[in-house]
Amino acid sequence: MKFKLSLLVVLGLLLSVFLVACAGGNEESSEETAEESTEEEATEEETTEEATEETEGENVLNFINGDAIPSMDPSMATDEYGFQFLGATMEGLYRLDENAEPTEGIATTHETSDDGLTWTFNLREDAVWSNGDPVTAHDFVYAWQRAVNPDTGSEYGPYMMSGVIKNATAVSTGEAAVEDLGVTAEDDYTLVVELENPTPYFESLTTFGTFLPLNQKFVEEQGDSFATSSDTLLSNGPYMLSNWDSTSSSWDAVKNEDYWDAETVQLDKMTYEVVKDAQTQVDLYEEGTVDRATISSDLVDQYSTHEDYVVTPETSVFYLKLNQTRNDALANTNIRTAISKAFDKQSAVDVILNNGSIVANGLVPAEFTPMPESGDDFREVSGDLVTYDKEAALEAWEAGLEELGTDTVELELLGGDSETAKVMDEYLANQLETNLPGLSITLKQVPFEQRLDLDTNMDYDIQTAGWGPDYLDPYTFLSLWITDGGNNKMGFSNAEYDALLEETTTELATDNVARYENFLEAEKILFEEAAIAPIYQRAKAQLISPKVEGVFVNPFGATYEYKWATVGSEG
Structure with missing residues (x-):
């Protein structure tokens, strides 16, 4: 997948201005005003204490993202950020486990024909979209057809499916109808995929963002607005995006209580802030605002002995x-x-x-x-x-x-x-x-x-x-x-x-x-x-808080897997 070029190099400018807190006031305040302020501050302290008590039990991790998310449309995403958050908020037939092996997602099992050309996936019946609709085999058929339909303009659909899924090349070039793509719903919970040729890596392909399902009714209702904001997205994965649109510099990923395996998901929320400057990332980490920061080369020697220093x-x-x-x-x-x-x-x-x-x-x-x-x-x-x-x-x-x-x-x-x-x-x-x-x-x-x-x-x-x-x-x-x-x-x-x-x-x-x-x-x-x-x-090279546990680094696909993430005892 394509990457934003966030190289870790010597920085000429430290954008410390963002970390400076400014205070000021009128020195001629009366005693009465001072008394009123004291009363207000006391009230604020009580309110803050109450809020802290309410959120103390939440499992929250705070992260930095190197840039905005260009697209949350599985058919149109081409980059690491899009695929990262698609992986967190959606689920395909399988997802990668701790050992980067496909583990059950919407599919529980599958059978392969002797010639390796026909794969039959058995889907779970307890998976739902965040609007309550069931996730079915029809959602995969629609999504895969949409990804190779030339009218969609997907870059990754033809790239990932041509030469793999039967007739994908012909469909993507307009030489065959989308219905000719080798993917069919035998019934609501049985998906049959026909391949162009035997593909040794096909099971791992099914974990990738381009192969995620889509709720056809919802997508078509949203029209051009689909996947441009939290309100025009549906999730069927561990998390849902909140407070996000395509220009956002901050957003949250909150636990999806309707996810079929919600009991496994321990985090209540992950917060994200766009920070492009490496020095600013480290400053935010040092003050405890974020739980992971990338180290630039000029800071490596300074932090290489830090107990939280990790090279991946x-x-x-x-x-x-x-x-x-x-x-x-x-x-x-x-x-x-x-x-x-x-x-x-x-x-x-x-x-x-x-x-x-x-x-x-x-x-x-x-x-x-x-x-x-x-x-x-x-x-x-x-x-x-x-x-x-x-x-x-x-x-x-x-x-x-x-x-x-x-x-x-x-x-x-x-x-x-x-x-x-x-x-x-x-x-x-x-x-x-x-x-x-x-x-x-x-x-x-x-x-x-x-x-x-x-x-x-x-x-x-x-x-x-x-x-x-x-x-x-x-x-x-x-x-x-x-x-x-x-x-x-x-x-x-x-x-x-x-x-x-x-x-x-x-x-x-x-x-x-x-x-x-x-x-x-x-x-x-x-x-x-x-x-x-x-x-x-x-x-x-990163600083990673000991409180960040159960986050897996994938060798392909989404950079991080957060389904099994937890806030450790150090948190």
Whole structure:
């Protein structure tokens, strides 16, 4: 899934003004006024004590979000924030447990045909929407058809379902009716799914946000307002959003008492505040306002011995997307090759990030998936496919300039608007301009939602971007760059690459050893063509309160699982 680029880097500005409390008053107050104030203060104290007594028993955790939620529509969400809160407030056929294994959600069990093409899911009969309607197989049929209907304009529907669900590609391209999609309700509580080809990772796919059900009557009643505010949302998961709309800088996730497994959910509420600045996050943590904060690199040394300091490795990879359609220079393989080799990734990791992140010299992350027979890590077997090499970068650069018939190139680098993202982009631009004579980089920093729009419209030259896996298989990364793929959005196209990946979903679908050999070969082609320029594999350095218990970090899908979260004894 797409990520907001919240890089943990040195901050030039500390926005402490937000934490300063100002007081003032009239020094000429009379004794009578003072007495009245004292009486009022006493009354306020009593009221506060009563309120405290009322809320003392609540189980509440307070968190920070890096930006607003762009969309809560399962068909339209494409980013980490959308999928995070969809995962908290809704439930699909299955959800991930503590070990990242699918555990029962709306489905209790399923059967698979001998050829692996037909999956029959048995749904529970005690699941309801937050308006009281039952959750049925028809809700899944409607949602999945809506996600691939070209009239919907979903990016993830075709991306996640094409080549997987029978007829999804034909439906998404308008060549077949939505009713032809391979998903049917045998009855209210039996869902039958027909696959295009055997799909080894299909069960894990069902945990992902795009495959969530939708209440058709409610969605159609809301029209264009659906999923734009708390009032136009329905939940069938552990929590419900409160006080939220698409522009909110703060909101709550409150326990859904109508959730079928509400007895398991121990939290009454989670509060969220948008804070983009890492220093401000730490200040809020230190004063006890929030229960988790991300640590920027300049604070790591200060807090690395703190008892609440935690480093969490992730399977998210960040890279430069090189759009081959808007600027002639980036259509040149030598120019792209030069860019991919011209910046010092190790310094970015050690000095700028300083948070446990590691250099990325390929696309599929380390410690993500093992090879089928040997069990060796895929990244280790595939090796370093593109490394920092100034001499090789300069050689490719000069060859590219000669092919273009110029000695100068001007490019725009698109990135996020947070202080942290700006520092990383400035570093990358400086590295590229320093090591590639004649290159001029213009920075364009925009809010996350605007960056998603610019990406969708391919209105950029170079873009800092990141991807977290949607399921446990290399295909979740490598399928990004299939010709005209829903997430390609940079004009990369290679017929051999496409063919290798298509084979993994067709004739090799049941031969995992052969599938992985194709993945290895496809990844090599990706970097021979210098399609993207990998930067790093992310880790998070955070302060996490001991009171935060039972929160699982997922290797794919929603970043956090909160169904089993509790407020510990330290709280």
